Amino acid sequence: MANENIIKGLQLIVTDLAQQADGHAIQSKIFGSQGFSKLADKYAEHATEERGYVDQCIDRILDLGGDVKNEAKKEAPTYTDPVEWLKYDLQVSIDGLNSLKTLIECAKDDLTTFDILKDYYKDEEEDMYWAQQQLELIEKIGLQNWLIHQI
Template sequence: MANDRIIEGLQLIVTNLSQQALGHKIQAKVFAGQGFSKLADKYAEHYDEEMSYVDRCIDRILDLGGIVENQAKPAHPVHTDPVEWVKHDLQVSIDGLAALKQIIDGAKDDLTTYDLLKDYYKDEEEDLYWGQAQLDLIERIGVQNWLVHQL
């Protein structure tokens, strides 16, 4: 049944994105504790944004008659090195966009879900571009100069 596949995809997003969002909140706290207030603010806002997509996916599962699950997800590392974190987060975006594209393809006949997922894809793509831009900037101005900009 088409709805079952869509619900499965939405549940996958709920599980993975809620874990990713929590990771962003934790990283925001770590960066704030290190004095990198711009990074802390970026990832705190990112947490809120991602949780809004989790909420929207949960609502859509319920609209489709599905049952939302609170699934376990393996632990993810917490980074104290901001550059290593940006590299890690960029790879998560790359991998996540590939998986999300498959879910979107499966929802193309459900326009409401399709629009939701398309909006989420655009948001994740912006995050990918931000991460790439930060790594390019680090390469151009050096790590120490980049870190100063994050204070």
């Protein structure tokens, strides 16, 4: 039963994180087209990292004897406004970390899965802090100054 719950949780990550990686790749292109090369690079790198975690979760599902599914993904928004994107992406991180805590607790006796999830949690937490920091910077130095730093 524990493996079944872990496999379901890992599958949820595969489905949702693949969607998130695609979203970050799209946002990278949008920001790049606007001349915000630093934001474009940040989100292209982020998409690559997320795909790495998707691969690890797929491998772990297979190791546990589960079947990996290519599930339908819900539509996610894209943004041309970097600030609105940061707010959206920050909320995705907050929500994802809350869900991930439950799965990590479920996997505490499966050390291999636990390590994968722990590493993913730390990466997602770092992304959450980065988005918070950027929004705070915008408040302190102003949007135009912040945007100049993203070129």
